[in-house]
Amino acid sequence: MSVSLSLTVNDEAVNAQVDARTLLVDFIRNNLALTGTHVGCDTGQCGACTVLVDGNAVKACTILAVQANGSKITTIEGLAKNGELHPMQAAFKDCHGLQCGFCTPGMVLSAIDLVQRHPDADEATIRAELEGNLCRCTGYQNIVKAIAQGAAAMRG
Amino acid sequence: MGNSELNTVGQSVRRKEDYRFLTGCGQYTDDVNPPHHTHAYFLRSPHAHANIRRIDTAKAKAAPGVVAVYTGADLTGVNGLPCGWLITGTDGQPMKEPPHPVLAQGKVRYVGDGFAMVIAETPAQAKDAAELIDVDYDAVPAVVNPVEALKAGAPQIHDGAPGNKCYTWALGDKAAVDAAFAKAAHVTQLDIVNNRLIPNAIEPRAAVASYSRADDGYTLYVTSQNPHVERLLMTAFVLGLPETKVRVIAPDVGGGFGSKIYLYPEETAMVWASKRVNRPIKWTAERSESFLADAHGRDHVTHAELALDPDGKFLAMRVHTTAAMGAYLSTFASCIPTILYATLLAGQYTTPAIYCEVTAAFTNTAPVDAYRGAGRPEATYVVERLVHAAASEMGIAQDEIRRRNFIREFPYQTPVALLYDTGGYDACLDEAMRIADVQGFAARKAEAAKRGKLRGLGYAAYIEACGLAPSNIAGTLGARAGLYEVGQVRVNPTGGVTVFTGSHSHGQGHETTFSQVVASRLGIPIENVEIVHGDTGRIPFGMGTYGSRSLAVGGTAIIKALDKVVAKGKKIAAHLLEAAEADIEFKDGKFTVAGTDRSKAFGEVALAAYVPHNYPLDKLEPGLDETAFYDPTNFTFPAGTHICEVEIDPDTGKVAIVNFSACDDFGNIINPMIVEGQVHGGVVQGIGQALLEQCVYDQESGQLLTGSYMDYALPRADDVPSFKVTTKVTPCTHNPLGAKGCGEAGAIGAPAALMNAVHDALSAAGVTYLDMPATPHRVWSALQAAKH
CATH class of the missing domain: 3.30.365.10 (Aldehyde oxidase/xanthine dehydrogenase, molybdopterin binding domain)
Known part of the structure; x- marks a missing residue:
């Protein structure tokens, strides 16, 4: 069954017809060719597919595309403006908060959501809030550091 | 290394590769989508040990969107996957190497053992069709613990490996050890289990195999730590294809930790099938497949x-x-x-x-x-x-x-x-x-x-x-591969440098570290250095990344190639400066006549090499492109x-x-x-x-x-x-x-x-x-x- 969708992705209006069972992550990757959103587990546990839906971090493998109808979605491709990294992206680079880069888009978007809810998060809070995002490369230490630095930069 | 500000060795230079990863521009295998591609799904054994009496694929072949269904019986002329290291046992006999089929035939030996491949227009259609394959299993007892497997009466996994033993091997002087224990004041004993682990790189294994009628050639994108080794094993040992006809590309790879070193059945079957269906085939493991069918560790x-x-x-x-x-x-x-x-x-x-x-x-x-x-x-x-x-x-x-x-x-x-x-x-x-x-x-x-x-x-x-x-000693110990690494330094006419390395980065940051090495040695900005890896179509035969070898072996190969570049650069500079080659020094990006202020910048020498108007053509080839293979001692x-x-x-x-x-x-x-x-x-x-x-x-x-x-x-x-x-x-x-x-x-x-x-x-x-x-x-x- 095909359904029609109308939503905003990275500030651009998108209208599409999709199979009703299409997951949001597959819609983003396959229909929109925004391949920065990754699939690491397809069971909702690794967080590599995290995007912002109306500003909130959502694992895009856990909802259907149709559930995002009318929403405003930000993927990793939509963060940098005019080639300038978002403060959280810049902090990840500065703190070496990424290695292979596969979990990184989800980490960065989760981090932005985290900082929105906990602008002054300490290390324990950051670690607890990262429960839903797996990284196998960094040991998390520099991700935690990056999020604290990115939070400070976002506070201005 | 030079002493100028361009020498960044020892500094925490921020990574060159980060911009693309942080902006979603990385290109991983699952991001590769050739036109008109199909999707593969592998049917895996639900039993740890079973004889397969019969497989009926008729319903699957007739299912919507299905392009082809293959079982092991279809893979005629395809050999098993080889093992790269021959261990010789204490009995003087080679280890037992039972066949490792690309698709299991007649018998499946672990939960996750793949035995059929469905190729369809969409992943869902491939998966749905696989459920229509009718398999008559005769499940037999299984053994999963290595100590139990060696006991008398344990289920036999391979006909060619009696008692499930691959080898018994030993190292050291047993008599000297026994004598030392006999006179010891204290003996400490432990029984240790080193637990089995599942590597779990966050990027699952994936492959995209394409066949081109134009040149009868294949292109394989694959999550690999060592694309040349993958190509060699796949072509020469399994599929019988010329290496020249297979290009293996390991693009951005999302973590490896060893698990992406190996030649796996899936991509091998896909390369084989890509010619039969004459369309590109894509497969990305689901995480449950990674748990089941990636190579595990320890145990x-x-x-x-x-x-x-x-x-x-x-x-x-x-x-x-x-x-x-x-x-x-x-x-x-x-x-x-x-x-x-x-x-x-x-x-x-x-x-x-x-x-x-x-x-x-x-x-x-x-x-x-x-x-x-x-x-x-x-x-x-x-x-x-x-x-x-x-x-x-x-x-x-x-x-x-x-x-x-x-x-x-x-x-x-x-x-x-x-x-x-x-x-x-x-x-x-x-x-x-x-x-x-x-x-x-x-x-x-x-x-x-x-x-x-x-x-x-x-x-x-x-x-x-x-x-x-080194390779020769490893060879005497059973290695079936070389253990060197290759580095090629291609100086471009305008002085930028492209470095081709056999090492492969899947998170290690080679583009940055290797650029620091090259830029510091040549006295040029890091931005002028491009590191290329992971493509058999562009890089000389290299061994890839495993065993913490990339800088010590791959980096050294680059250094050796840089030495050749500098040596040739000195010859060119000597000609340009009308001085003796022995008097030319290279430091901080300049070729200088020793004891004078007469010099030529690295870029000037590079240009002369490619526009050889004022150039010793009678003694020296044009160009500045050097390759070195380094085999550690x-x-x-x-x-x-x-x-x-x-x-x-x-x-x-x-x-x-x-x-x-x-x-x-x-x-x-x-x-x-x-x-x-x-x-x-x-x-x-x-x-x-x-x-x-x-x-x-x-x-x-x-x-x-x-x-x-x-x-x-x-x-x-x-x-x-x-x-x-x-x-x-x-x-x-x-x-x-x-x-x-x-x-x-x-x-x-x-x-x-x-x-x-x-x-x-x-x-x-x-x-x-x-x-x-x-x-x-x-x-x-x-x-x-x-x-x-």
């Missing part, structure tokens, strides 16, 4: 003994290990528990006699192969658990027993074949103790005791051997001390890591930020093994019980603390960078340090032995058992 059962004199000096070590190979021999499975394990049993110590015997067993499980550290974590765990236990039993302080036995004179020939070129073990131990505040531990332990908590401190003084080499030997402090809640059995300190000696360091990141990641994988991770198969059914992230506890951010990591330097003596390698150290040192800390904490409560992982249930149960 050793060991009895280990250490003989000591009355002063705690080590006299001898005797080790018997049973190692699981899984259902089939993966690409390098056989050399992990032998060449990369027994040779490391000297550790940092002068133990004069060591004997190690290893029996490798086939089991009804996923294949076992190298996983971060690969044999060396298992060796360090044996050595450092023995040392900890011996010190405890003899009442010697943990640092003191290590100091009494440290190797201090180099080069040092161990009794297990390795020649350590250099090291400084006291310095790392001292520094690790300082940053761990060992002096304050007694007070912290007393304070914890007041709160009813058990504190413990554990040491691991590890050594590893990296940059496996020895391993490198990174070493260090890791110290872990834990606090255990006896009411719950939960182990909290309150402090983890590491002082490592990786030789010279190009980028400290990247090195620290490697240590962090390695340590957390080591902590994962010691505290959280364990692959569990049901002993009866052979079903994988830890087949998802809800069952297999991958470390999460709140499972671990931040670490204190630092380094000491003794430069490697036999490569020009003085580099040793840092990728695996964390995973090697951390498990022993953590488990020694757990044992230290639990010893007061009477617990004497615990295997990894030290889960709350295990710790609590051990504490209860000790009470009774």
Whole structure:
């Protein structure tokens, strides 16, 4: 069954017809060719597919595309403006908060959501809030550091 | 290296590759979408061990969207997957190498063993059609534990491997060891299980195979750590294709940790099928497939003994290990528990006699192969658990027993074949103790005791051997591949430099580290250097990245190629400057006539090489493009001390890591930020093994019980603390960078340090032995058992 969708992705209006069972992550990757959103587990546990839906971090493998109808979605491709990294992206680079880069888009978007809810998060809070995002490369230490630095930069 | 501001060696230069990863512009295999591509799905055995009486694919072939369905019977002329290392047993016989079919035929040997491939227009159609394949299984008993597999009466997995034995292999002087044990003042014994792990790179394995009628050639995008090795094995050994007709591209790869070294069945079947269906085929593993069918790591059962004199000096070590190979021999499975394990049993110590015997067993499980550290974590765990236990039993302080036995004179020939070129073990131990505040531990332990908590401190003084080499000696030990690396430095006419390396980055940051090396050597900005890797179509034959070899071996190959570039540049500059070649010096990006201010910039020489109007064409070829292959003369030997402090809640059995300190000696360091990141990641994988991770198969059914992230506890951010990591330097003596390698150290040192800390904490409560992982249930149960 095909359904029609109308939503905003990275500030651009998108209208599409999709199979009703299409997951949001597959819609983003396959229909929109925004391949920065990754699939690491397809069971909702690794967080590599995290995007912002109306500003909130959502694992895009856990909802259907149709559930995002009318929403405003930000993927990793939509963060940098005019080639300038978002403060959280810049902090990840500065703190070496990424290695292979596969979990990184989800980490960065989760981090932005985290900082929105906990602008002054300490290390324990950051670690607890990262429960839903797996990284196998960094040991998390520099991700935690990056999020604290990115939070400070976002506070201005 | 030059001294100008362009020399960034030793600086934490931020990574060149980060922009694309941070903006979603990375290109991983699953991001590759050739026009008109199809999707593959592999049907896998639900049984650990079963004869397949019949497969009926008729309904699947007729299902919507299906392009083709293949079983093993269709793969005529396709050989099995080869093993890259021949181990010769103590009986003088070669190891047993039963066939490893691309698609299982007649029999399946583990849960996840693939035996049919469905190709369809969409992934869902392929998966739906696979459910229509009718299979008549005759399930037979399975055995998943390597010790059980070797017992009489165990289910037989391969006709060609009686008793499920692959080999029994030994290293060391058994008579000398037995004699030393006979006169020992003290003998420490341990029975150790090194738990099976599932690597779990966050990017699942994936492949995209295409066939072109235009040139009868194939292109394979694949999640590989070593695309040339993949191509060689696939073409020459399995598919019988010319190497010239297959291009293997490993684009951005999302973590490997060993699991992406190997030639796997899936991509092999896809390359074969891409010509038959004449359309590109794509497959990306679901995470449950990664758990089932990626090569696993570790899985050793060991009895280990250490003989000591009355002063705690080590006299001898005797080790018997049973190692699981899984259902089939993966690409390098056989050399992990032998060449990369027994040779490391000297550790940092002068133990004069060591004997190690290893029996490798086939089991009804996923294949076992190298996983971060690969044999060396298992060796360090044996050595450092023995040392900890011996010190405890003899009442010697943990640092003191290590100091009494440290190797201090180099080069040092161990009794297990390795020649350590250099090291400084006291310095790392001292520094690790300082940053761990060992002096304050007694007070912290007393304070914890007041709160009813058990504190413990554990040491691991590890050594590893990296940059496996040299090729000729490895060849005599059974290696079926070379162990060199290649570097090609292509200077462009305008002075920019493109470097082609056989090393492969899947998170290590080669584009940055190698650029630092090249830019510093040539005196040019890092931005003018481009590193290219992972494409057999662009790079000379290289060996890829594994065993912490990239900088020490791959970096050295680049240095050797740079030397050739500079040497040729001097000839060109001598001509341009009308001076003798011997008088030309190269420094800070300039070719200068010694003792004068007459010079030519690197870019001017490059331009002259490609626009050779004023050029010694009678004596010198135009162009500036040099290649070097580097085959190391020895391993490198990174070493260090890791110290872990834990606090255990006896009411719950939960182990909290309150402090983890590491002082490592990786030789010279190009980028400290990247090195620290490697240590962090390695340590957390080591902590994962010691505290959280364990692959569990049901002993009866052979079903994988830890087949998802809800069952297999991958470390999460709140499972671990931040670490204190630092380094000491003794430069490697036999490569020009003085580099040793840092990728695996964390995973090697951390498990022993953590488990020694757990044992230290639990010893007061009477617990004497615990295997990894030290889960709350295990710790609590051990504490209860000790009470009774």
